[in-house]
Amino acid sequence: MDRFNAMRIFTRIVELESFSKAAEDMQIPAATATYTIKQLEARLGVRLLQRTTRHVSPTLDGQAYYQRCVRILADVEETEAGFGNSGVAPRGKLRVDLQGTLAQHYVLPRLKEFFARYPDLELEIGLGDRLVDLVRDGVDCVLRVGELRDSSMVGRRVASLQQVTCASAAYFERHGTPTTLDELTTQGHRAVNFFSSSSGKLFPFDFSVDGATRSIALPGSVSVSSAEAYLACCANDLGLVQLPRYHVASELQRGAFREVLQAWRPKPMQVSVLYPQQRQLSPRVRVFVDWITDVMTAAS
Structure with a gap:
C-alpha cells in the first residue's frame, strides 16, 4: 500500500465527511477509497472513521492521525518542491x-x-x-x-x-448635494441599500467622525445583495451608495458619479x-x- 497516497485519501475523506465526495474530488473509484481505508485501519490496528448514513467523521484516533497526516503531507510537498531542475517549483x-x-x-x-x-x-x-x-x-x-x-x-x-460615498450626477440634480452628515436625513436623501445574502441584514452607511464611526441608515426604494446590482441601481439615479473607490473610479473620473462628504469618508476596507x-x-x-x-x- 502506498502510505502517502493512503494518507491523502484519508485526509480528504475527513475534510469532506464522505467517501464518495473524496473519491470524486481525487478522481478515483469510490471502491478504491473504501478499500484503502480498510487496509489503513488494519495496518494501524485502530478504527479511524465513524460511518453513519449521513456523513463520516474521525474517531479520536482518527482525529489525531489526521493532524499528523496533514503535517507529514505538507512536509513531503515542501521537500519535493525544493528539488528539480528549476529549484523550488510547486506543482x-x-x-x-x-x-x-x-x-x-x-x-x-x-x-x-x-x-x-x-x-x-x-x-x-x-x-x-x-x-x-x-x-x-x-x-x-x-x-x-x-x-x-x-x-x-x-x-x-x-x-x-479607500471607500467613497457617491451617487449619479442626475440624482444630485434632483435631490441636492449633501454637505454635512445631518443633511442626509434632513434633506430626505435616498439610498440604494445593500443587504447580506446570508442574514438579510441591511448595511448602514458608515462615516468617520473624530476617529469614531457614525452609522446612518437611509431609506430607499431598492435593496440588493450583489455589487453589480448595486452599481446598476446607482447608475439609474436611485440613490446614494457607499463602496470601495475602485468600483466607481471610471464613473467618478468622467463625471457620471460624484463623491460627497469626503471629510467623513468611512475607514478603509x-x-x-x-x-x-x-x-x-x-x-x-x-x-x-x-x-x-x-x-x-x-x-x-
Missing part, C-alpha cells in the same frame, strides 16, 4: 475562492504573470461573496474583504481600500487572504498567497 492543483469584483479588477488580469512564474500549478477559481468552509469545500485559500472573524484560519491582510492552519506549510499555498499579496499591495 499540482490549487483551489482558491476570490471575492468577485476584486478578482475581476485585480487578480484575473494578472494571472498570466502567475503562470509564467509557476507553470506547473493549476488554479481552480471560485468567484463570489458567499462564505465557504475551506476544509469541507476543499478550498486552499480565499480572498475576502472586511474584518477577520474566523480564528481557526490563518489570515494575512494584503490591502486597504481591509482585504485579507485566509487559509486553514494545516495548509500554511504547503508550497502551493505559500507562493499563491505571496503573489496575491504583491498584486493587492501594488493596487492599494
Whole structure:
C-alpha cells in the first residue's frame, strides 16, 4: 500500500465527511477509497472513521492521525518542491475562492504573470461573496474583504481600500448635494441599500467622525445583495451608495458619479487572504498567497 497516497485519501475523506465526495474530488473509484481505508485501519490496528448514513467523521484516533497526516503531507510537498531542475517549483492543483469584483479588477488580469512564474500549478477559481468552509469545500485559500472573524484560519491582510460615498450626477440634480452628515436625513436623501445574502441584514452607511464611526441608515426604494446590482441601481439615479473607490473610479473620473462628504469618508476596507492552519506549510499555498499579496499591495 502506498502510505502517502493512503494518507491523502484519508485526509480528504475527513475534510469532506464522505467517501464518495473524496473519491470524486481525487478522481478515483469510490471502491478504491473504501478499500484503502480498510487496509489503513488494519495496518494501524485502530478504527479511524465513524460511518453513519449521513456523513463520516474521525474517531479520536482518527482525529489525531489526521493532524499528523496533514503535517507529514505538507512536509513531503515542501521537500519535493525544493528539488528539480528549476529549484523550488510547486506543482499540482490549487483551489482558491476570490471575492468577485476584486478578482475581476485585480487578480484575473494578472494571472498570466502567475503562470509564467509557476507553470506547473493549476488554479481552480471560485468567484463570489458567499462564505465557504475551506476544509469541507476543499478550498486552499480565499480572498475576502472586511474584518477577520474566523480564528481557526490563518489570515494575512494584503490591502486597504479607500471607500467613497457617491451617487449619479442626475440624482444630485434632483435631490441636492449633501454637505454635512445631518443633511442626509434632513434633506430626505435616498439610498440604494445593500443587504447580506446570508442574514438579510441591511448595511448602514458608515462615516468617520473624530476617529469614531457614525452609522446612518437611509431609506430607499431598492435593496440588493450583489455589487453589480448595486452599481446598476446607482447608475439609474436611485440613490446614494457607499463602496470601495475602485468600483466607481471610471464613473467618478468622467463625471457620471460624484463623491460627497469626503471629510467623513468611512475607514478603509481591509482585504485579507485566509487559509486553514494545516495548509500554511504547503508550497502551493505559500507562493499563491505571496503573489496575491504583491498584486493587492501594488493596487492599494
